[in-house]
Amino acid sequence: MSSQSEVPELSERAQCLLKALTERYIREGQPVGSRTLARDAGLKLSPATVRNVIADLEEMGLVSSPHTSAGRVPTVQGYRLFVDTLLSVKPLDESVVEEIRVNLDAEHDARELVESASGLLSDVTRLAGVVTLPRREHAALERVEFLPLSDRKVLAVLVINDKEVQNSILHTDRNYSAGELQQYSNFLNEQFAGREIQEVRERLVTELRETREHLDRMMRTALDMADQVLGEAEQGSDYVLAGQTNLMQFDELCNVTTLRQLFEAFDEKRQILKLLDQCVESEHLQIFIGEESGYQILDECSLVTAPYTVDGRVLGVLGVIGPTRMAYERVIPIVDATARILSAALNPKE
Amino acid sequence: MSSQSEVPELSERAQCLLKALTERYIREGQPVGSRTLARDAGLKLSPATVRNVIADLEEMGLVSSPHTSAGRVPTVQGYRLFVDTLLSVKPLDESVVEEIRVNLDAEHDARELVESASGLLSDVTRLAGVVTLPRREHAALERVEFLPLSDRKVLAVLVINDKEVQNSILHTDRNYSAGELQQYSNFLNEQFAGREIQEVRERLVTELRETREHLDRMMRTALDMADQVLGEAEQGSDYVLAGQTNLMQFDELCNVTTLRQLFEAFDEKRQILKLLDQCVESEHLQIFIGEESGYQILDECSLVTAPYTVDGRVLGVLGVIGPTRMAYERVIPIVDATARILSAALNPKE
């Protein structure tokens, strides 16, 4: 009769106890019993009363006990409720904001910023920080340059968004002179500078197909090269992770096998990346608790993410990975602030 | 009377037993007792006899027992002797060589090659692979290009050794036009292309100091910029590590604290880097066993390294880090081969 979504509204007191229980468990990492909770919650209730309430919470699937005579621990649903409605987010300490800001000034290029960000997140939260690299799809192509290297190789330099630079070495069918290459890049820059990469690519393909025969050799080569470079520029979807070792301090992850799987997942990247990609869709801070992520490896972990943007456009996400019992009230504002500061640093207008 | 170096030459039989013991311990990870050893060594001896010999070895500090009634385990000195004189290196499986070769073809730039190398080492040995980035000091500067970005920023592209590219964004005092920058790079290329970076830098400094007043504005700016870029190019001493998780499968490292320290040391980099730098000095394969490395963090680990070279000049080292009881007879030829193949891939002459 009652579905998952129909929460049989919790009494004030039940909420208070769930909150106290969750907070305590997050702090201590131990199942919390009725006596402790009665003391902890501030309500003047006896352990027995507390037990009654907790029994209800258990029936609702918000808490569970690891075994018969242990205290209670929040379930995933419990954490969810806690995070969604009970949590009082700590306002962020100004010194922390300052630390983030100092480390993410606009003096660096996009890649460097992103890497600092993950390091920062891990330092400040003492958890694992993770940041996806900026998406390139909507990036504007600022400039292309070709430089001849010896031996039928050409260096292509791509300037994207005035912030980010990418080079790739092209293997060509013959040697090109500097002058020749200059011509190509001039041509491409005239045609395409300032456009979005995706658009550029599409136009390249069309032009190549439609007018291949009529183009002179130069055009053709230029387009070919550009296509090669842009192909590389587009693919690189990846993320940066920092502070894995921070996770080792949590007992619940200390089972070496668990830890190993987790770390291997970080190496594997693909699964985590898929999850992070989902987060890009949302425009707000998101929290995955335990199994909610849908990835078994993160069963005992939570993920807090926020997207970062330039010009109101989501470029990627950053966040932290930690045990389900992470200090959400601290982590959430940090992730939030970092995302905003990173966005600011990436924004071209200073 | 007898110093460390004066090895009281081991009898044939003692050597054989030490070898068998070490091999067995490497394989099984358990202290090996006299009964097992008697069976294992192939010599037709009773456990009692073996015990006598082993007692001698223990007195010499080559083996030790974790506690009274356990078997014996090689000490660092034991491993050292084993590695230096007892070890019969397995000839490398051709398929492995092929795998390495395929993954390190010359199609990639130096940085990519180096990263693949560490991944490969970790895959093939199932340990942690580590490679230092190529030293730049003796690298020849092939080309410099400057491109204007918006907002008083200039992109400098450095081509080094025809293989490696480095860019950095310079913050300048005003905006420069493309033409201006072109002039600067032309000037620099004429003057310095093909020279070693260090030399270039020295000359830059001298010229700046001696003739500062007499140089026209252009020269001065060009030299300033070049100096900025080269400064960055020189510093980047670092290494790439892959396959940390492989180390988790070894019991002796499974103490979470040990593991954590180790992983943190990898993050810290500096200590490991110092050690690796020492290895660059040697022109041959080197092995540090346990405490020999002088770094406490690697107490329970060994490090096998080999330098890689271009034109007979050592550019960096690669190797693997694993528990002291790693399978040296397999690891050594792999490290050796990888170093040679990487050298070949980096060598400009194809």
Add this chain to the structure above:
DNA sequence: CTTTAGCACTCCTTTTCAATGAGTGCTAAC
């Protein structure tokens, strides 16, 4: 003189068992 069998001894590991204690659920009284 070397090798080996025998044996007592050490000490780690595993198992067993009881004691402890935290915490629960239920019932009955307030």
Add this chain to the structure above:
DNA sequence: GTTAGCACTCATTGAAAAGGAGTGCTAAAG
């Protein structure tokens, strides 16, 4: 509705006992 009381469960702890792997020594055999 709240609470005290109580029986019950079950992880944890520690001690004691059993088991076993391996040693060192001694004395006999080769």
